[in-house]
Amino acid sequence: MPSKARVVIIGGGISGCSVAYHLAKVGWTDVLLLERKRLTSGTTWHAAGLIGQLRASQNMTRLAKYSADLYGRLEAETGVATGMRENGSITVALSEERKQEIYRQATLARAFGVDVQEISPRQVKELYPYLNVSDVVGAVHLPRDGQCDPANIAMALAKGARQLGAEIIENVKAIAVHDRERRVTGVTWAKGKERGVIETDLVVNCGGMWARDLAARSGVTLPLHACEHFYIVTQAIEDLSRLPVLRVPDECAYYKEDAGKMLLGAFEPRAKPWGTNGISEDFCFDQLPEDLEHFEPILSKAVRRMPMLETAGIRTFFNGPESFTPDDRYYLGEAPELKGYWVAAGYNSVGIASAGGAGFALAHWMNDGGPPFDLWEVDIRRAQSFQRNRRYLRERVAETLGLLYADHFPYRQVVTSRGVRRSPLHEHLKTRGAVFGEVAGWERANWFARTGQKAEYSYSWRRQNWFDNQREEHLAVRSGVGLFDMTSFGKIRIEGKDALTLVQRVCANEMDVAPGRVVYTQMLNSRGGIESDLTVTRLSTTVFLAVVGAATLRRDLAWLRKHLAPEELAVITDVTAAESVLALMGPKAREVITKISPQDFSNEAFPFGTAQEIEVGMGLARAQRMTYVGELGWELYISSDQAAHVFECLEEAGREAGLKLCGLHSLDSCRIEKAFRHFGHDITDEDHVLEAGLGFAVKIAKGGFIGRDAVLRKKAQGLEKRLLQFRLRDPEPLLFHNEAVVRDGEIVSIVRSGNYGHHLGGAIGLAYVPCPGQTEEEILASKYEIEVAGERFAADVALRPMYDPKSERTRV
Ligand SMILES: Cc1cc2nc3c(=O)[nH]c(=O)nc-3n(C[C@H](O)[C@H](O)[C@H](O)COP(=O)(O)OP(=O)(O)OC[C@H]3O[C@@H](n4cnc5c(N)ncnc54)[C@H](O)[C@@H]3O)c2cc1C
Secondary structure: OOOEEEEEEEOOHHHHHHHHHHHHHOOOOOEEEEEEOOOOOOHHHOOOOOOOOOOOOOHHHHHHHHHHHHHHHHHHHHHHOOOOOOEEEEEEEOOOHHHHHHHHHHHHHHHOOOOEEEEEEEHHHHHOOOOOOOOOOOOEOOOEEEEHHHHHHHHHHHHHHHHOOOOEEEEOEEEEEEOOOOOEEEEEEEEEEEEEEOOHHHHHHHHHHEEEHHHHHHOOOOOOEEEEEEEEEEEEOOOOOHHHHHEHHHEEEEEEEOOOOOEEEOOOOOOOOOOOOOOOOOOOOOOOOOHHHHHHHHHHHHHHHHHHHHHEEEEEEEEEEEEEEEOOEEEEEEEEOOOOEEEEEEEOOOOHHHHHHHHHHHHHHHHHOOOOOOOOOHHHHHOHHHHOOOOHHHHHHHHHHHHOOOOOOOOOOOOOOOOOOOOOHHHHHHHHHEEEEEEEEEEEEEEEOOOOOOOOOOOOOOOOOOOHHHHHHHHHHHOOOEEEEOOEEEEEEEEOHHHHHHHHHEEOOOOOOOOOOEEEEEEEOOOOOOEEEEEEEEEEOOOOEEEEOOHHHHHHHHHHHHHHOOOOOOOOOOOOOHHHEEEEOOOOOHHHHHHOOOOOOOOOOOOOOEEEEEEEEHHHEEEEOOOOOOOOOOEEEHHHHHHHHHHHHHHHHHHOOOEEEEEHHHHHHHHHHHHHHHEEEOOOOOOOOOOOOOHHOHHHHHOOOOOHHHHHHHHHHHHOOOEEEEEEEOOOOOOOOOEEEOOOOOEEEEEEEEEEEEOOOEEEEEEEOOOOOOOOOHHHHHHHEEOOOOOEEEEEEOOOOOOOHHHHHHHH
16 A cells, blocks of 8 residues: 555545546546445446436536546547447426426527537427327437446546556545644555555545545535435337437436336435435445335336336336435535545436536646636535534435426525524514525525415516515615615624734735725635625724625635635634624615614715614614615624614614515615626636626735736736626516527627516626627627527626616715
8 A cells, every 4th residue: 555645535436536537637646546345336336327418507517518528538548338328318398397497408508519409399209209298398409418337437537547647446445534733634544454544635535425424524514415316227128229318307207228128217306315324334336225115106107108118027126325415516626624625525316427527627626726617516615514414414315316307496495404594583584474595504584475475485487476576675675775684694703913914915905994994805816716705894903804695604714714824813703693684775774774873874974885883772783884785775783682672673763764674586686787796606716807897896006915916917918708787678588597698699608697677677687798809889889689598588788787887876
């Protein structure tokens, strides 16, 4: 056994093999992979082998396409027969809603160069004669999709890695990852009774369903949990022709023809979690007991869908464990808790299709110090510490397995494992009609039902049941006053003699401001990409409070800690739970707040971008004059114990002014009218701050901040793309995100975020448009359309916010 390695990869399933292959490809020579038993003996060996490219987002499509392309050439490269067959795939819709979804995905895939066509039920029948298409309403066909032999793909990757110098050792288990001063230092291994240590700075946990417990032993949060996952294989069916892969998500089923037999796999709505208390040490190429009763509802629908199954006879009933995550997305990246601890795990039954791309992305991330493009969706830093709780995971994954084939309606909320993190105002809001959504475990009021209206979502791709509620809330904010509970904001206290040095280094705006000033800023990476979008309040000369999104808190904490130099003194503390936040927004905000606070809220005494401690009701709060909706308003940061009191005072004081309780949906529709950017959608680590239109918040003159050189370079070279605001002229269609942007007849990009502009009277979207060397006039002179589920709609376009372009309303 080696005593040293540049990197130790733990786990020899498809994930570990792909990471090893890609690290070797980028030129790393000292790569070591340890597998506790035999390669592929966990989950990989028994996968069905579907390779699909239709994904819900731009970069996941990019990675899935990469996997498909890679697997197509692996056999020639390594000589291992991969069984890769480009027989295409068909996804059929049995409802108009499903048709909307798959047509929208097709538009997205097309925008990224995936070969995809919408096809009619008649065309489905031609491609798949065995199928009952009487109730099929639409379908999409991807001729370049396919199927493979998953174990052999992993073996081919392993062989490719070995050819490039990587070492792969089987029957050796990593039993502990060691660290010192929050950095990985080595791995202890076991082979039978033999033990040893490998010195290394880097590990990649590719341990599949074992990965969570291994990570937990190092204090790393990796929330995943195995579920039983089923398929059956029929006896040989006479004269069965070669067929594309078929997905019938409305019946939770997929079909794969292989060597004259039919494989039918299931994504049942309520899955069976497995292995909560650990997995047997002997597990190796194991299967779980069959459960025909559980599979029966899928099978009976399948027999109606494909009558030949009735007589085919089942040859194999397969049940194998696979790991699922709370949000159905896998984990990639460096764990925020421990430097040098990387992960690539939790593949939610699409690990074969995903691992090629994931390995590629991770290898580049490790090699280059940053991801090759925005990977926030799958970034390990989105995982919350509490999600390590096994009861939480067990209940959640029972739902997430089935969600893979459920309708992916916009705003769809999970129903399991809810209520873990709540604002002190939760019950107040609930009794007033709040309908909650969940982000990072937080329950947040998304909209408020009227008296007599059912306080629950009714989902659709068209206007959902809360559209009018959102409209009323939105217009109340525009013309009266609204109150939002924003307690879920992440709050980070940065305190100490070097706090200013740190915030000056990581933030692009000028942070050396007078105490009491609130600064809107971005944290940039060295490419000028946006790592975080935040406001920072200087509470005193040595104390700053950074306010970030609920979902990005752990990412932001990690970024700050990473950039604090060892010799600097600053304490970075997550104080999220200490304060509640109420945002009072709208032209009548001043009228309401002055009824319950003796402070002077005039423009002169309390200008925009400042914070003051105020008396409110019988309590105290810090009021910050900021807005994310584009109106006059204050965010009140209230010690959690006083939040209910202040809420009740505000509610009482606002009665005359018609104060309206508002949810996150109207917050978003207001912000998009004002073209305020949303991190994770409009702005990511891949988007340059200048191209995002946020140059006004970058202070080059202050010197020495991360990303400054990239800003100067971009200034010299000119912008490649710009973030524009669009409004559909037809007031009917909706934009969510990922719709295609068409410029003068050509698809040029996708909508990053969308919502309805209830004041502007149409769907609004923000999207980047490539425009190297073009003037503003040239950009605006083009004809723009947005393609929604295959249909194109004319759009107005603007470089400045369509709502209140001069920001006069926020400063009244
Ligand atoms: C029934 C079924 C059908 C599926 N069909 C498809 C499909 O059609 N398409 C698709 O894309 N995906 C499919 N999947 C999912 C796919 O199989 C998985 O996502 C994928 O195999 C996961 O790979 P992995 O490398 O993360 O995990 P694994 O294959 O489980 O590999 C993890 C490895 O880590 C090793 N290990 C763990 N701990 C240690 C340690 N401490 N030291 C050393 N080694 C360790 C284990 O022994 C194991 O070999 C299917 C899954 C199932 C169950």
